[in-house]
Amino acid sequence: MSEAGVSKDVGVEDDAESEGQSFVGSGLERVEDHRILTGEAEYIHDIAPEGAVHMALARSVHPHAELVDVDTSAAEDHPDCLLTLTADDLKDDYEPMPCGLEGFEEWSLADDRVRFVGEPVVAVVASDRYAAEDLVDLVEIEYEQLDPVTDVQEATEGDTLVHEHAGTNVPDSETLEFGAVDDAFENADNVVETDCEWGRISGVPLETAGVVAQYDTDHDSFHIDSNIQLHTLVDDTVYEPLDYPPEKVNLEVPPDVGGSFGTKIAIHRYCTLSAIASQQLDGTPVKFVEDRVENLQGGDMHCSDREYTVRLAFDDDGTIQGLDTYFADDFGAFPHYPVNQVLKPLSAVTNAYDIDAVRYGYDLVLTNKTAQTAYRGFGVDPHLYALETAVDEAARELGIDPTDFRRVNLIQPDQMPYRLPTHNIYDSGDYPAALDRIEELVDEAEVCEGGLLDPDVVEAKREEGKYRGVSYSVHIEPGVSGSDWTDRQRTETDALEEREREDVDELPEHFRIQLEGDGTVRAFLATDTSGQGHQTLVSQLLADSLGVLPSDIEVDYLPSVEAPTEYGSAASRMAVMLSGATEGAAEKLRENCRQLAAEEVFGCGVEDVAYRDGAVERVDGSERVPLAELADLDAGRNQRLTRVSYDYDHPATKIDDFDEALTSKYPVYPTAAFAANAPIVEVDVTTGEVEILKFYTLRDCGTMLNPTIVEGQAHGGIAQGVGAALMEEFQYDGEGQPKAITLFDYLLPSTKNMPDIEMEHTETPSPFTETGAKGTGEGGMLDAPASVASAITAALEDFDVVADQIPMTPHRVRRRVRDAQADD
The missing domain is CATH 3.30.365.10 (Aldehyde oxidase/xanthine dehydrogenase, molybdopterin binding domain)
Incomplete structure (x- = not known):
């Protein structure tokens, strides 16, 4: 090459x-930037066919309720009304939307029962969006409220069911074992157990979901412009509800999309409804664009919401012998992309550590919240956070420096390509060198007179109630997923045992x-x-x-x-x-x-x-x-x-070492980009506020095809990771009402709270890919939350406080410090 x-x-x-x-x-x-900066870019919002009309949605105000009566007559009597649609209008000619687990049925409009606040109940079409919004107010919906369930433990153990026919709120669970896990925990010198929580977050793209659909009466087909992500892969989520073959549904995406990060994969509901409305209106183009409240409240774009218990078995010299991780993932009302999301962490299950024995278990839990979809990292980011939290606890248990504990367990460069116990393979990298280098960078610049970690400066800040800390860690970004994995996940175990390599269809x-x-x-x-x-x-x-x-x-x-x-x-x-x-x-x-x-x-x-x-x-x-x-x-x-x-x-299809993973349900990600991070944080123990003073990071994505793009991806990912670590969260109250439906409530990082980022790059080309490049689209978001949380734990070591909940908001930090002081 x-x-x-x-x-x-x-x-x-x-x-x-x-x-x-x-x-x-x-x-x-x-080259894309010129048309964007000069205003020549065309987004979905700019597509406006002649004669296009607009759709608005009447959404549920209750998290759980029977639909007693839906009266659209007042809206239909209004001269501006062109069409109303309910679930009953869909059932004769159309189909439900695909769901991620067998046995669950979800229509584009709520059928008989609503299961989360913001679930669409009625679609109304008028000549413009303002009129359509006004007509929505004329729709009368009578509800019989039911008890909601919003807590994972309550959903697991209680009597309230989100879907009564399922008979459970835990429709999928599994425990996988790799290696001699029981022996590792029985024979290790030490075992620690850590509980931690990862809050519900998402990407919140600048451009909300949008669609313009037109039915062609002459050819009995649809043309749909939308900013849906993966439009040739997930087009079945659009043509199946329409009950049309794929060649009759032309789904196009503009060259410019104002962000997605996975959050626009599940906007097929809007595509389907707009297309149906156009068909009912004899080919009139129908347009729908979410407003921000719709996007945050019920836009099917939330992501992982997990409670973890992680156990580590390790010897007195710091060598990790076993990992046992369990989590319950709150998927909300419908399982859209469940198995992918809970199993993807298997591709980086031990992060950068050489661990032979792994147990991995999960419960997929349904609650009366907005359904989850994909978001940058797709479940790996909370796993890395939970694992690194346990690593900090183990180091504290031994009374050794967490960096030294990590260094003892890092995969060595002569082990590359490295085969994980879960059968994925890391292609290349020198993790110990990366950890040494990031530590060297901080030592040279900050552990010196006048530096952020100058011992005299640190002590003076403590006297003001401000505690500084830094944590050094290495994180893996698994890249280049394959499509065949989704089919394997849904295949019965007995059938998988008979699967041959030639059955793999990437x-x-x-x-x-x-x-x-x-x-x-x-x-x-x-x-x-x-x-x-x-x-x-x-x-x-x-x-x-x-x-x-x-x-x-x-x-x-x-x-x-x-x-x-x-x-x-x-x-x-x-x-x-x-x-x-x-x-x-x-x-x-x-x-x-x-x-x-x-x-x-x-x-x-x-x-x-x-x-x-x-x-x-x-x-x-x-x-x-x-x-x-x-x-x-x-x-x-x-x-x-x-x-x-x-x-x-797909590069893995040409590598025999992936045979076992490719013929089982385990994820295959043949590239392993990585980052060594060292965020320096300052925690005000009187207010609980956390400030990231500077974020040091060394990153490796193999051959950098365009360093400018790589840096932009990394900076953007770190910004999202900082938001996840400190401020972003879709919280719900006990009654199932969402508490973050505007950007005043769902807080995003800005220039005021983004730290300076000191970034350095190394290149260890992948031996598996044509150019030596590795995937780097999820970096930053994958690794920054774990790194920031670990740095907070380091800063609060004197209080024996652990950053055991993401995001670590000021009131959570202050409560933990206050509790620690009370215990003393």
Whole structure:
């Protein structure tokens, strides 16, 4: 593999290397930014077909109630009303939405019973959104209130059922064991048990969910523009409720989406309702865009809400012998993406530690809250937080420095690739060196005169009631999930035992390129984007591989009907999958150009033709043909050679060591990016306020294809992680009413509480991927909460206070300090 990631074939020379330069690895400014900053970007809110009408939703004000009567007559009598829809209107011609577990049925509008505040009950359509909102107020809904259940323990042990037919509020639970767990705990010198909680948070993207749907009466089909994430993968959540085949439902996503982080995967309810409304209105386009209250309250976009018990078995020298982790996850009213979310942590179950014996158990619990969906990290972030909290407790039990305890247990570089007991594999990395380096950075800059951790400064601050602390830790970011895993999770255990490697059916990444008549290159992505810079990445890769300038490359998107089913931009996978597909397509185009020139221009064998500097030439240098001429030559043959497509296979499918995981229900994530963090915090014990004075981080995502994009991803992820650690939470009161339905209640980090970030990078290329890149889309959010919580625990060591709840808000910190002082 070359430095630029180009496979060297006979007769192929990389233009970028020939000049000693490469666009890959440089901080090329994002090509997407120009249209965004100049106002030329088109978001879903900007799509407004002529004659479009608007939908609004009447939502439940109760967390749990029977629908006694739904009266839409007053709204229907109003001259502005074009249509009303209830669940009864859907049942004759449409289907329920898919659910993540068998036996659960969820209609796009509440049917007979509401199960969370904000659940849509009636859809109303009018000529504009203002009129539709007014008509919603005319809808009369009579409820018979039922007792809600909002506490996990109450849901597990009590009599109130969210779904009576299920007979339980725990529809899925499992305990998995790897290695001799009982022996490890019986024979270890020490065992600690830690309880901690991870609060319900989410991504809260700048752009809320939106959709514009139009039914085509002539072709009996739908065209739906939406900012849904993974539109070719989750399109079944739209066409199945419509009861139409996929080829009849064209789902498109604008090139620009104002953030998602997973939270827009589950907005199919809006797509379905808008499409149904358009069909009922004989093809009139119907538009719906969430307002912020709808998004926060009932937008199907909350994420993990967990209570953990973690046990560690370890010897007196600090060596961890066993890990036993259990959690109850509050999934809200419906299980949308349950098994994926509770099992993904198996891909990094021991974090950066070498632990052979692992027990992993969970209860998936239903309550009268908004349903969960995916969010950046998808369950790994709370697991890392819980594990690191237990590690701090173990170090405290032994009376040794937590950093030394961590260092003793780190996976060593000579163990790479490292096979976890859960059968996933870490591809590459030097974790001890990363920990040493982050500690060195802080020591040099802060543990010195005038530094943040100058002992004299620390002591003076303590006299003011402000306690400073730092924690050094290493965190793994598993990347590049596969699609086959979802099928395996839903397969019965007996059937899995008979599964062979050839039964694995992964979705490749599809990519197309073609030469234009002016010599430029046009590329087509099959996957939607949410601001990750995919167009820039493709431009860099193709520029190096084809020997042209990034400005000579235009990157577009395939419509969903034309694009094959793709996994899409999630699970830290696109840097690997898209770069692999781009490199493969570029190599194929180079070979085709050599063949075309050999046959149509030079009249020689292909071996006598080289591709060099954005053109083809005879090996002896006597003749040369530019790309534009090749495009003209091929135009009469329908671009048989100058238009190519390529499917890049998931890298794990080519590695025998993944066989056991790929034939079982365990997640496969073949890249392991990592971060070593050292946030320095200051805790005011009189107010409970926590300030992150500076956040030191060393990060490694293998080959950095674009350092600017990598840094942006990391800074954004750390910002989300800081919010999760200190302020963000969707709380509910005991009656099931949400307490965070505006941004005055759901607090987000801003420039006022974001610390300075000192970031350094190392590169340990992945041996499993085409370019050496690893996924890095979930970093920061995965590791920052655990790191900040650990630093808070370090700062409050004198009080024997543990940061055992996320977020560690001021009142929670103050309560724990006050309780500790009372005990003394």
